Amino acid sequence: MRNAPTILHLDMDAFFASVEQASKPSLRGKAVVVGGLGPRGVVATASYEARVLGVHSAMPMAQARRLAPNAAYLVPRFMLYRTISEQVMALLRELSPLVEPLSLDEAFVDLEAGGTAWDEESARRAGVKLRADIRAVTGLTGSVGLAASKMLAKIASEQAKPDGLTLIEPGTERAMLGPMTVRTLPGVGPATGDHLRRAGISTVEELAEAGEDELVRLLGKAHGHALYAMALARDERPVVAEREAKSVSVEDTYDVDIHDRLRVGLEVQRLADRCVGRLRGAGLSGRTIVLKVRRYDFSTLTRSETLRGPTDDPVVIREAAARLLESVDTTGGVRLLGVGVSGLADYTQEDLFAQAMPVLPAEEPEKGVPEPVVERPEPAERQWRAGQDVRHTEYGHGWVQGSGLGRVTVRFETPQSPPGRVRTFLVDDPALESADPLPLTADPRHPPAGLAPPGSDRHEAPHQAPAASDDARPAGPRPGPDAGPPAGGGREAGADGASGIGREAGVGRSVGVGCEAGADRSVGVEGEAGADRSVGVEGEAGGGRSVGAEPAEGAGQASSDPASLPKSWSGAAGGGVTSRP
DNA sequence: TCTGGGGTCCTCTAGCTC
DNA sequence: TCTGGAGCTAGAGGACCC
Structure with a gap:
């Protein structure tokens, strides 16, 4: 291990949620939850405001909604x-x-290798400058950990959260780690943590005292040795810039369990094709085909088959997946199916034939493959996805808060503007078109795309809206703190109507609807506290009313059935209590 | 309460060959 | 010829991470 804290770990703070807050001023300071909005969705990221309410990553979305009914629920925009x-x-x-890079929002940097830092002082300077640069370029905050090893740098960044910098001075590591819980160490999850706790080990110090042999006995060779080294603050792993993928896979969780064997087969074929699309996109082929099945009771089975040589041939992979499926009992229903390929290789001689075949689009089955019966017909009307960026010829840039019943509700604001106003249009309003996201900052290194100048909406959202209902209402007194929905018990309608979301999230079926609106009642109402009929056009994510894979779910149908209205609506996060422009 | 998606790594077991 | 052990590989599942 080196003598200076020159390994840096960066972890962006609540990354997905922070990006959404940065691009949507009306959500700043509010509880924002990003994740799959379907009935089986889970939280990907919660803003710190939502975390205060108990919402955290990997929590089932239904639970998050109970804890933070007024948060804004958004699908990820990867x-x-x-x-x-x-x-x-x-x-x-x-x-x-x-x-x-470890993920989209996290990375290690070897400062010494770059000549940026060689001692504590230079490392700290680099960390401080990095945080300032990130804020200038993206408008977001990140936490930085500096230490002499990767493990310690990661622990340091965790301690620095949110929006801080922590440096662990060499020589102080063991004293610092000692009282910490074993769960602090990377690689110790719930199962290992429980295992150790039952053995009377709950802190890092106790881990070190237990001794290497005991840990190997408890946890196995690899894990035991590694954990003992970590307990002594020993970590020699280098920062590695390039890492090769070892497997490629795709999987879908279905809103409703699939019982029909024929349909299971068709889904597996579809997943195999998607997997091939990914594989070819990465210029890879693979030898081992893996089928994953999660059954109705959440038990998970995998079946695999190793071929003689690597392939990216969709026919070969489809057939292998079908063979594997034959060995799986799916009676009772399946909730998840997945197809993966491991044993990856670059193209081999025998794959030249496969290479000559047309490349599959990543998400589309090859021609000739029967489409799964679950595919929904395209609705006749245009679809707007909650959270989607749009541009209106008159009002400029905004984002879709929701749609349904032939209407779409848009909040007109940009990352640089104050919270904007909400207006409702017909879904096929020719003045409304989808737009690219705007840069989060006006940093000169990343000039705006030129759609709507920063702040323009503030003055360009006049009341005289010919095509749109003018939603501006006297603000009136606020009913209370952010926690509550607007007066009138704002509700939303037609969540199902704003379908078609979620594909980009890779949750093919967990198609949620973001901040939702669309019932007649939302027209002309801003959803603002104090509005006489504030019907909660904002903030709601569809109440788990995802557009399901099953046609019986009423996919794509806007619902006007009052009984189907979601339980919650949005207030705090969604804008019911956001500051008025 | 009811648990995503995309990965990596490890352990255990079984079958095969020498 | 039979048997047992070592070493290897494949297959399955679990734990963990973001």
């Missing part, structure tokens, strides 16, 4: 997050060529 992530990674590469 394209946007990837763009922001690339900006952050570029800043990291200015520090060193040795950058090891």
Whole structure:
């Protein structure tokens, strides 16, 4: 282990939620939850405001809604997050060529290898500058950990959260780690944590005292040795810039369990094709085909088959997946299916034939493959996805809060503007078109795309809206703190109507609807506290009313059935109590 | 309450060959 | 010829991470 804290770990704070807050001023300071909005969705990221209410990652969305009924629930926009992530990674590469991304929002940097830092002082300077640069370029905050090893740098960044910097001075590591819980150490999850607790080990110090042999006996060779080393603050792993993928897989969880064997087969074929699309997109082929089945009772089975040589041939992979499915009992229903390929290789000689075949689009089955019966027909009307960026010829840039019953509700604001106003249009309003996300900052290195100048909406959202209902109402007194819905018990309607979301999240079926609106009642109402009929056009994510895979779910149908109205609506986060422009 | 998606790594077991 | 052990690989499942 080196003598200076020159390994940096960056962890962006509540990344997905922060990006949404940065791009939507009306959500700033509010509880925002990003994740799959279907009935089986889970939370990907919660803003710190939502965390205060007990919402955290990996929590079932239904539970999050109970804890934070007034939060804004949004589907992830991975394209946007990837763009922001690339900006952050570029800043990291200015520090060193040795950058090891762990995910979109997290990376290690070897500052010493880049000549950026050689001692405590220079490392701290680099960390401070990095945080300032990230804020300038993206408008977001990140937490930085600095230490002499990867493990310690990661622990340090965790301690620095949110929006801080922690440096662990060499020589102080063991004293610092000692009283911490074993769960602090990377690789100790709930199962290992429980296992150790039953053995009377709950702190890192106790872990070190237990001794290596005991840990190996308890946890097995690899885990035991590794954990003992970590307990002594020993970690020699280098920062590795390039890591090769070992497997490629796709999987879908279905809103409703699939019982029909024929349909299970068709879904597996569809997943196999998607997997091939990914595989070819990465220029890879693989030898081992893996089928994953999660049954109605959440038990998970995998079946695999290793071929003689690597392939990216959709026919071969489809057939292998079908063979594997034959060995699985699906009576009782399946909730998840997945197809993966491991044993990856670059193209081999025998794959030349496969290479000559047309490349599959990542998400589309090859021609000739029967479409699964679950595919929904395209609705005749235009679809607007909650959270989607749009532009109106008159009002400028905004984002879709929800749609349904032939209407779409848009909040007109940009990352640089104050919270904007909400207006409702017909879904096929020719003045409304989808738009690219705007840059989160006006940083000169990343000039705005030129759709709507920052702040323009503030003055360009006049009351005389010919095509739209003018939703502006006297603000009136607020009913209370952010926690409550607006007066009138704001509700939303037609959640199902705003379908078609969620594909980009990779949750093919967990198609939720974001901040929702669309009932007649929402027209002309801003959903603002104090409005006489504030019907909660904002903030709601569809109440788990995802557009399901099952046609019986009424996919794509806007609902006007009062009984189907979601239990919650939005108030706090969604804008019911956001500041008025 | 009811648990995503996309990965990596590890352990255990069984079958095969020498 | 039979048997047992070592070493290897494949297959299955679990734990963990973000």
